[in-house]
Amino acid sequence: MASGPDFEQIRQARERIAPYVYRTPVLRSASLDRASGARLFFKCENFQRTGSFKIRGATNAIYSLGEGIASRGVVTHSSGNHGAAVAYAARGRHIPAWVVVPENAPEIKRRAIADFGAEIVTSKPTLDSRESAAREILDRTGATLIHPYDDDRIIAGQATATVELIEEAGELDYIFAPVSGGGLLSGTAIAAQSLQPRIRIVGCEPARADDAFRSLKSGHLEKNVTADTIADGLRASLAERTFAILRERLDRIILVEESEIIAAMRLVWERMKIIIEPSSAVPVAAAISGKLDLSGRRVGIVLSGGNVDLARFFDS
């Protein structure tokens, strides 16, 4: 029996979140086609509300809650795109949100979350401290935890990006998407293979945070001990739930080095004139790496987000 949400749950998620998220465009690029040898279809979640795909899952999870439960609010302990997405979706539903942010998080991320009206709770930078801060809020308020990926409602929400991608691009040979905790990649795989059973799903991961690669190789859930990568959205490790889905469905994982991530990000900025964050550059780097021969193939690429601190360009 297949793990994770089924296509009916993805269909429901799509209907539920439609009023609150954008249908983002699918872009082409002659330059990137040349660089990869393939025909690439870029699903531009960098243009999404809050600047990443995370709003899809957060909206689906938060709008799935019954009135009574919802009114007590929601909690998460992600300081990145998921934190901002939970804050945004909670504001849209007029319920309180608490976001646990480690004391060393960049000011720009803290501000994005606060701007969306969530209450920020500062913790030590360890996972332990973040989890216990979240637990304290849950106990005190009766709020609901919105996990960034270990949740079928989140996975079903993230999957909706791939449904739109395939509607626009038609038949695809591959989809490349980044992998961190595996929520986006799991949703991508379930949605794509429900619509086109022979499509191959390629997870793309920084070599410096390669827990998914190692987990699929060993057959056991492995963790990242360090995750010192510029792809700041890809530092988490798989959960049992997402590991089970990916074991069933993934074609392979391609690892990319830091220099490949930066070069791919620059190529997209320069040639496509769109701003993507380093995590989005990971599948682009994988597609142009030559590690998989894509000549003449039709390949979907999920550009997961566009949140980059531009101070370096504008304040220097």
Add this chain to the structure above:
Amino acid sequence: MASGPDFEQIRQARERIAPYVYRTPVLRSASLDRASGARLFFKCENFQRTGSFKIRGATNAIYSLGEGIASRGVVTHSSGNHGAAVAYAARGRHIPAWVVVPENAPEIKRRAIADFGAEIVTSKPTLDSRESAAREILDRTGATLIHPYDDDRIIAGQATATVELIEEAGELDYIFAPVSGGGLLSGTAIAAQSLQPRIRIVGCEPARADDAFRSLKSGHLEKNVTADTIADGLRASLAERTFAILRERLDRIILVEESEIIAAMRLVWERMKIIIEPSSAVPVAAAISGKLDLSGRRVGIVLSGGNVDLARFFDS
């Protein structure tokens, strides 16, 4: 009798260039709507081939030439987007191109032109030296000069962007476009007013290169003595031809300061996640400046290009 190309010439230009240029998207932005009070429709010529609208005019001019004339090649003395566009269009028609580039031009611009296969001729940085270098090539080769704006075929080509904008956006109250030599703005005005006679056209100009503003005020063609603006595409001065068109058709010119240009550029990068060059930020700055009350208005904005040297971000 109206000056410049008529709508029939614009229609022909569109047909002529259609196989060689992109139909660029028209984007919306909730953030920029809030900042301006208007409903903004951004015509994204930053996504255009060669990274700017200039390819439209250059393609129309070059593909208008008869076989015999064309085979002798084309010359221009613009080191910026027009130079790259002429190089690209000439390569497409398999004819030689010479581009006069002043010795102090940035290496990145020189490389873009050379990558498109044009021959680069280096001159001193004065207009005099550039013009005499171009004349020498014309005399020697029998090639045709492709002027960046003082040419009805160029104006008709640039006008095609506005035809597409209006097809997508529908009825508009205003169109904001940048003004430099006036080719884009003239084409914008003719196309827009042919389709929607009551539409108002607003030229947007850096205060540090305000020749068009002064010319329209005095009624005489004024020149920029200096043009020390970050908007490197907007340093040229009007020609008699474009001045005549703009006198007939322009609602007004809005001047913006350097700090407004940079802030508008950053806002577009951060919120819309697209890369625009400083010249494109000039009409955005004008629209959010409050100098014209746009509350509830439907406003088209021509984002003219996206060619920015990203070394500052990636090499630091």
